[in-house]
Amino acid sequence: MQNKGINSSDVIIKADDIKKSYGETHAMRGISLEIKRGEVLAIMGPSGSGKSTLLHTLAGIIKPDSGKVYFSGSRIDNLNDHGRTMLRRTKFGFVFQFSQLVPELTAIDNVAVPLLLNGIPRGEAYHRAEQWLNKVGIADAKLNHLANQLSGGQIQRVAIARAMVINPEVLFADAPTGSLDSLNSELVMKMFIKTAKENGTTVVMVTHEPTIAAYADREIIVRDGRVEA
Numbered sequence: 001m002q003n004k005g006i007n008s009s010d011v012i013i014k015a016d017d018i019k020k021s022y023g024e025t026h027a028m029r030g031i032s033l034e035i036k037r038g039e040v041l042a043i044m045g046p047s048g049s050g051k052s053t054l055l056h057t058l059a060g061i062i063k064p065d066s067g068k069v070y071f072s073g074s075r076i077d078n079l080n081d082h083g084r085t086m087l088r089r090t091k092f093g094f095v096f097q098f099s100q101l102v103p104e105l106t107a108i109d110n111v112a113v114p115l116l117l118n119g120i121p122r123g124e125a126y127h128r129a130e131q132w133l134n135k136v137g138i139a140d141a142k143l144n145h146l147a148n149q150l151s152g153g154q155i156q157r158v159a160i161a162r163a164m165v166i167n168p169e170v171l172f173a174d175a176p177t178g179s180l181d182s183l184n185s186e187l188v189m190k191m192f193i194k195t196a197k198e199n200g201t202t203v204v205m206v207t208h209e210p211t212i213a214a215y216a217d218r219e220i221i222v223r224d225g226r227v228e229a
């Protein structure tokens with residue numbers, strides 16, 4: 001009998017009836033889904049419907065009240081802080097609406113930090129950081145600019161480079177271009193999805209923009225804590 005795909009190698013993330021409430025608020029009312037390795041999944045739906053809660057639960061950041069989350073066949077919903085930190089450092093990348101760059105560091109420092117934390121020697125870390133910044137369209141002249149001197153679009157490009165530099169298996173993005181105008185947003189997302197595809201990175205992204213969801217392999221709509229059929 002089929003084991004619901006838990007062990008099949010093409011499923012990288014699986015959620016099994018996950019629920020989460022904040023007091024009386026039912027943020028997730030029982031969500032089950034499977035994400036294939038290399039897939040680009042867009043999560044859409046109205047504000048407050050549970051998209052961010054779902055994304056953070058799939059990433060092992062939020063513990064569901066019930067239900068299970070698997071990454072590569074192993075449970076991650078019950079990880080301790082250390083396990084979660086290791087996933088974040090080595091397997092998962094994150095890009096949020098308002099990027100968490102360190103404003104007083106340069107663009108290249110920001111991208112090198114995750115590699116330095118993983119014990120990669122300085123020279124190699126900076127070499128790889130530079131390659132990634134070039135790949136996302138940050139010119140050499142900008143590498144040594146402080147993050148707080150970059151434009152919104154440049155900041156999100158640097159944030160994408162920083163997420164991709166560890167070569168994550170899954171990249172989680174929550175409205176990554178939500179702070180950009182629609183032209184910049186589309187440019188950044190096109191670049192982002194193209195690089196993810198080139199690297200075989202699985203992408204799970206929350207977006208409000210149908211033009212961006214259109215670049216995904218698949219879209220799901222979350223409404224009132226459930227995935228709409």
Ligand SMILES: Nc1ncnc2c1ncn2[C@@H]1O[C@H](COP(=O)(O)OP(=O)(O)O)[C@@H](O)[C@H]1O
Nearest residue numbers: 022025026027046047048049050051052053054
């Ligand atoms: N940490 C929290 N504490 C209390 N309520 C929360 C918390 N996080 C989310 N919620 C509530 O859960 C519901 C779903 O939130 P969220 O997942 O952020 O939705 P979305 O990302 O779709 O806007 C909302 O009603 C929100 O107010």
Ligand SMILES: [Mg+2]
Nearest residue numbers: 051052053206
């Ligand atoms: Mg949200």
